[in-house]
Amino acid sequence: MSAHAARADRGIALLLGIAFVLVYLFFAHGHFAGSDEIGVFEITASLYEDRDLTVPLGVHVLEGQGGRLYNHFGVGQAVLALPLYAAGALAERVLPAPWVEELAGQRLVGPHGLFGGTPKIFAVTLYAPLASGVLVGLFFLFERRLGASLGSALAAAALLGGTTYVAMMSIYFLQHTTEALLVLGALYGFRA
Numbered sequence: 001m002s003a004h005a006a007r008a009d010r011g012i013a014l015l016l017g018i019a020f021v022l023v024y025l026f027f028a029h030g031h032f033a034g035s036d037e038i039g040v041f042e043i044t045a046s047l048y049e050d051r052d053l054t055v056p057l058g059v060h061v062l063e064g065q066g067g068r069l070y071n072h073f074g075v076g077q078a079v080l081a082l083p084l085y086a087a088g089a090l091a092e093r094v095l096p097a098p099w100v101e102e103l104a105g106q107r108l109v110g111p112h113g114l115f116g117g118t119p120k121i122f123a124v125t126l127y128a129p130l131a132s133g134v135l136v137g138l139f140f141l142f143e144r145r146l147g148a149s150l151g152s153a154l155a156a157a158a159l160l161g162g163t164t165y166v167a168m169m170s171i172y173f174l175q176h177t178t179e180a181l182l183v184l185g186a187l188y189g190f191r192a
Contacts, residue, residue, distance in 0.1 A: 010141065012140065012154070013138070017133040020161045021130055021133030023161075024128070024171065027170070028129050028170075030116060030121070031106075031116025031125065033172060034172075035059040035060065037172060039060040039071045039073050040081075040173055040174070042055040042058065044081045044082060044085050053070055054068045055069055055070060056069065060073065073175065074175065077178045080131075080178065084127055085120055085124050087123045088122060091119040092120065103122055104118050104119050104121075124173060128170055128171055128173055128177060129170050131177045131181060132166055132167075134181060135177060135184065136157050136160060137157075139156070139160050140154065140157035142184060142188045145188060145191050166180075
């Protein structure tokens with residue numbers, strides 16, 4: 001593949017990813033839907049606020065050394081979501097109160113913790129649409145690297161992004177999309 005073709009493919013992948021991010025953002029709800037999302041969010045919050053991995057008492061929480069509480073989720077996605085959490089924290093501090101209330105949305109408290117109602121939660125829920133858009137763009141690039149024609153790669157990437165598990169997971173702050181990105185990224189890297 002020539003340098004010009006590779007550059008053109010990266011541009012198409014970027015546009016494809018942005019298009020799917022915009023579609024996924026249309027369906028995003030700005031709050032969590034389950035305890036797994038809260039569990040991953042609690043790690044992000046703890047890393048940002050306290051610079052450690054301890055979490056408050058919750059569903060997926062286990063007692064560790066010294067009686068400190070931890071949950072069983074990996075830290076990778078929590079670390080990747082830190083810039084979004086920081087953006088939510090900044091919005092909380094600098095925006096006028098009516099804007100903060102609008103951004104935060106309705107306060108949702110469930111049996112497993114706070115599901116929504118803060119700018120930090122709203123900001124972190126943006127991770128899923130962003131990661132899903134990146135996944136669609138990377139899938140397109142991988143197909144092209146495997147030798148698929150431009151039209152076939154575009155069609156397959158659009159089908160992946162619009163009709164599969166990728167679309168469904170694009171609104172949940174779960175680790176599945178991040179795992180898929182890592183696997184596909186590794187395959188792409190090996191192929192390159």
